[in-house]
Amino acid sequence: MDLSARELERYKKHTLLPEVGETGQLKLKNASVLVVGAGGLGSPVCLYLAAAGVGHISLIDGDVVDLSNLQRQVIHDSDHCGMEKVESAALRMRKINPEIQIDLFPEALTEINANRIINGNDLVVDCTDNLPVRFLINSQCVRDGIPMVYGAVFRYEGQVAVFDAKRGPCYRCMYPVIPDESSVPDPGLSGLLATIPGVIGLMQANEVFKLLLGIGDPLIGRLLLFDGLAGETRTVRLQKVPACPECGHINIRG
Numbered sequence: 001m002d003l004s005a006r007e008l009e010r011y012k013k014h015t016l017l018p019e020v021g022e023t024g025q026l027k028l029k030n031a032s033v034l035v036v037g038a039g040g041l042g043s044p045v046c047l048y049l050a051a052a053g054v055g056h057i058s059l060i061d062g063d064v065v066d067l068s069n070l071q072r073q074v075i076h077d078s079d080h081c082g083m084e085k086v087e088s089a090a091l092r093m094r095k096i097n098p099e100i101q102i103d104l105f106p107e108a109l110t111e112i113n114a115n116r117i118i119n120g121n122d123l124v125v126d127c128t129d130n131l132p133v134r135f136l137i138n139s140q141c142v143r144d145g146i147p148m149v150y151g152a153v154f155r156y157e158g159q160v161a162v163f164d165a166k167r168g169p170c171y172r173c174m175y176p177v178i179p180d181e182s183s184v185p186d187p188g189l190s191g192l193l194a195t196i197p198g199v200i201g202l203m204q205a206n207e208v209f210k211l212l213l214g215i216g217d218p219l220i221g222r223l224l225l226f227d228g229l230a231g232e233t234r235t236v237r238l239q240k241v242p243a244c245p246e247c248g249h250i251n252i253r254g
Contacts, residue, residue, distance in 0.1 A: 032121045056101045
């Protein structure tokens with residue numbers, strides 16, 4: 001399937017890039033991406049995936065828009081308070097780009113629906129603030145052999161990584177022992193500077209494009225740490241754990 005004249009005009013800045021071109025834009029058009037969470041991280045991810053022409057975007061979130069979300073969840077509007085977040089996000093995404101397909105799942109991701117919702121996508125973007133759901137996403141992505149683009153934020157800081165068990169560690173390699181939920185700060189009770197999820201979400205979207213286009217050096221086996229107050233980033237190497245209960249049986253391909 002070729003790009004239409006309208007698409008060639010819409011994505012002109014992409015097709016002018018030697019590493020992307022029309023071939024790369026077609027890869028984006030034919031890609032399927034699942035975004036888990038339509039909040040602070042999911043907002044920039046969804047906006048930029050839609051604008052860039054990712055052809056099939058699925059979005060899952062069981063929450064509704066609340067006034068307290070609007071300080072950072074920029075995909076939602078004040079008059080959407082009380083609306084399901086996935087529906088609110090889709091309204092904005094369709095205004096940005098009516099030529100893409102958007103599938104909505106107004107529900108929480110659980111062990112019951114994870115296989116149905118995750119399987120068949122090219123990759124999953126983890127935009128949650130829920131530790132058990134992150135481990136669930138990782139488990140399903142390992143089973144399905146697809147990358148997980150991870151992002152997390154707290155107060156003035158954030159982190160980004162790509163977990164792909166075929167080419168490096170999975171999320172469980174970073175946490176061989178699953179932390180007790182009581183030891184993890186409750187995001188609902190913690191402050192968060194409005195710009196931090198924007199920065200981290202854009203970095204996640206950037207990793208999505210690199211993976212789908214096959215360009216650059218994705219953050220596989222690396223954890224990027226962002227300090228918003230210092231305006232600094234640093235990268236930490238992550239190692240695949242041979243005894244990892246999730247991905248230890250998978251050899252890294254050369």
